[in-house]
Amino acid sequence: xxxxxxxxxxxxxxxxxxxxxxxERFAIVSAFQPEGMVLVDMAMKLSPQARIVTVxxxxxxxxxxxxxxxxxxxYGAAVEVLLPDTGEVERMVSRHGVNLFRAAPPLRKLCCxxxxxxxxxxxxxxxxxxxxxxxxxxxxxxAGTPVIDRSSGPQLxxxxxxxxxQEEVDAYVTAHxxxxxxxxxxxxxxxxxxxxxxxxxxGEDARAGRWWWEQDGGxxxxxxxxxxxxxxxxxxxxxxxILH
Ligand code: SF4
Numbered sequence: 001x002x003x004x005x006x007x008x009x010x011x012x013x014x015x016x017x018x019x020x021x022x023x024e025r026f027a028i029v030s031a032f033q034p035e036g037m038v039l040v041d042m043a044m045k046l047s048p049q050a051r052i053v054t055v056x057x058x059x060x061x062x063x064x065x066x067x068x069x070x071x072x073x074x075y076g077a078a079v080e081v082l083l084p085d086t087g088e089v090e091r092m093v094s095r096h097g098v099n100l101f102r103a104a105p106p107l108r109k110l111c112c113x114x115x116x117x118x119x120x121x122x123x124x125x126x127x128x129x130x131x132x133x134x135x136x137x138x139x140x141x142x143a144g145t146p147v148i149d150r151s152s153g154p155q156l157x158x159x160x161x162x163x164x165x166q167e168e169v170d171a172y173v174t175a176h177x178x179x180x181x182x183x184x185x186x187x188x189x190x191x192x193x194x195x196x197x198x199x200x201x202x203g204e205d206a207r208a209g210r211w212w213w214e215q216d217g218g219x220x221x222x223x224x225x226x227x228x229x230x231x232x233x234x235x236x237x238x239x240x241x242i243l244h
Contacts, residue, residue, distance in 0.1 A: 007147040011160035012042045014147070018129055018158055019047045025128040027051035029081070029104065032181050034069040034169050035133025035161050035188055043131075044075040052057060053123050053130075054082045057115035058089065059193040063182040065143045070179045082119040089114060091242045101196060105214050106234040108196075112221035113239060115193075120223055121153075130158040134224055135164050139207045141225045152224075166206075192221070 016024045043050035101108040134145045149157040156185030183191045187199030189206040200209040207219040
């Protein structure tokens with residue numbers, strides 16, 4: 001099938017194609033948000049052996065660890081947990097402090113790079129294709145999300161829910177009794193690391209609860225939307241100091 005044909009498949013059919021095509025070289029990458037859980041639910045029903053991968057940054061809220069156990073119990077799934085490199089974290093926090101993310105957007109990006117982006121990159125080396133729960137409606141940065149993405153790295157990235165609305169996600173979760181993250185029931189719109197996520201007020205943007213103290217960093221960790229321009233150059237200098 002061409003990418004255009006794949007892009008038109010319903011989410012479940014696209015996952016079925018990926019599972020059949022790539023088998024153990026395909027994984028769902030999820031932080032257990034509703035979108036990721038929709039993919040987990042679909043994949044588990046298509047193939048109980050489907051791989052589910054997540055990143056444990058070391059700064060997650062307890063409710064996210066509880067979600068990992070819930071997914072294991074509910075689906076009988078083995079959740080593959082990727083951890084940051086110990087030496088990289090040690091050098092980063094020794095140099096910049098454990099709460100470096102509060103100091104400046106480039107240091108926040110550095111923390112995300114060390115604790116999220118690089119561990120996921122190592123994990124993705126074991127697959128040829130992966131799926132994320134990105135939706136175009138989640139933010140301006142994600143408005144151009146393609147269903148089939150061959151430009152984000154050596155692996156094929158699928159965004160089966162790219163065109164879904166929040167209402168469609170909610171309807172699927174309800175109809176299929178998909179397990180949900182406890183903090184989503186406490187006013188969070190999305191949940192990342194504990195110090196970098198908060199509940200949002202009524203009417204606030206869904207991404208407003210992430211890195212809420214930042215004015216110019218972009219509400220992204222770097223996994224889906226990489227820094228560009230001056231931010232990229234500054235981040236690369238900071239990274240170089242940690243890695244070499
Ligand atoms: S979300 Fe916060 S604590 Fe987590 S990796 Fe990014 S900056 Fe670090």
